[in-house]
Amino acid sequence: MTVEDLSYKDKKVISIGIVSELTGLSVRQIRYYEERKLIYPQRSSRGTRKYSFADVERLMEIANKREDGVQTAEILKDMRKKEQRLKNDQQLRKKMLEGQLNAHFKYKNR
């Protein structure tokens, strides 16, 4: 996946009506999930909401959980946990890389 492709996934260009078609959710539901901090659309100059493909996928996950009876507050907690795990993983990888670099320079410079 190139940098350009990433920008496709995260570029906020889809209007709420299309998102509704794509996800099967009503526009009312989509706006409500925003109110509950589950999703963050961008606003265009005149105030209409714009979503990315990543947002659409996130909304589909939310829809699945809601169908299983999970409340929005619960979904929010799960998402925050997931993000935390991701951050921890990234820090761990960073630390391991630093360790390798240190070991490398110890051997090389002495």
Add this chain to the structure above:
Amino acid sequence: MTVEDLSYKDKKVISIGIVSELTGLSVRQIRYYEERKLIYPQRSSRGTRKYSFADVERLMEIANKREDGVQTAEILKDMRKKEQRLKNDQQLRKKMLEGQLNAHFKYKNR
């Protein structure tokens, strides 16, 4: 690039207003280029045009050529030539692959 990423680039989900912002072209210009067969948006259920990121990139190419004074008829010809070259290349590659396979089986089976 995975199959999913391809679908992002080619999925027609962007309304003409956003395309106008993204490309700097007026909606009048975008509709006109469609009239001249340079671009093929999809129509939603109620008739509004929907564009993909690939369409947006194509429109930016068109904009560049128009700035250089190239007429739409000329741009259309160039695009058709380009597509033809692409097809020829693909056929050539296919033929070469077939040749390799033939050579392979000749040695193996006799």
Add this chain to the structure above:
DNA sequence: CGTGTAAGGAATTCTGACACG
């Protein structure tokens, strides 16, 4: 809590046409 709906206003989109050149 989560979602539907009617309300009123603003902005978008569509088509066919006239204008300029």
Add this chain to the structure above:
DNA sequence: CGTGTAAGGAATTCTGACACG
């Protein structure tokens, strides 16, 4: 040829609120 614009209508989007539960 390529683009702007006014025209009239239809559909979208927005917000705050009431309703149900």
